[in-house]
Amino acid sequence: MKTTCNTWILGICFILFAGSTFAQQASKSGQKIIDLVVGTWQISQVYDGKKQITSNSDTLVQTIEFTREAKYITRNNSQKIDSGLFRINENHKILYLESKNSADGEARPVEWGLSLQNHILTLSGRGSPHAERFKYIYTRKSGTKKMGTE
Structure with missing residues (x-):
């Protein structure tokens, strides 16, 4: 149970990190x-x-x-x-x-x-x-x- 919870937390952290990295890259390269x-x-x-x-x-x-x-x-x-x-x-x-x-x-x-x-x-x-x-x-x-x- 504890391993499954840690896996979920780690997965959520990875998704949040990956999403924020993608958003930063898009705003740097995108021009208005x-x-x-x-x-x-x-x-x-x-x-x-x-x-x-x-x-x-x-x-x-x-x-x-x-x-x-x-x-x-x-x-x-x-x-x-x-x-x-x-x-x-x-x-x-x-x-x-x-x-x-x-x-x-x-x-x-x-x-x-x-x-x-x-x-x-x-x-x-x-x-x-x-x-x-x-x-x-x-x-x-x-x-x-x-x-x-x-």
């Missing part, structure tokens, strides 16, 4: 999306459904910049066209953009599905059937260089 998105991204492709609607002139001039202060700026040919605040739901990979330039003066966040892989940022529209048709693909122009596959 909000840290990886910081930098300037240049648009490379735009899709309406499955149809690519990008022209070469579009991709040369449109950028979006994310700062460490959770601000964003979109530019067209170096002219600022929008800016505001952003936040990211790390668990669901959702980007929220809250524009300072809203028509009625009241900023409402716009949701985007977000994917980062090998210095490619993909934003997919969310929230309405019209928005869900569109997908924007950006390539890193400058900023954070440490990026893995998600």
Whole structure:
């Protein structure tokens, strides 16, 4: 009886130790999306459904910049066209953009599905059937260089 009890205690201790070691390794190697998105991204492709609607002139001039202060700026040919605040739901990979330039003066966040892989940022529209048709693909122009596959 005493041997069985000691075996159970030893087994539980091993499981707790192994679990805590795994959790520590995962947090050390895992990077947060909000840290990886910081930098300037240049648009490379735009899709309406499955149809690519990008022209070469579009991709040369449109950028979006994310700062460490959770601000964003979109530019067209170096002219600022929008800016505001952003936040990211790390668990669901959702980007929220809250524009300072809203028509009625009241900023409402716009949701985007977000994917980062090998210095490619993909934003997919969310929230309405019209928005869900569109997908924007950006390539890193400058900023954070440490990026893995998600």
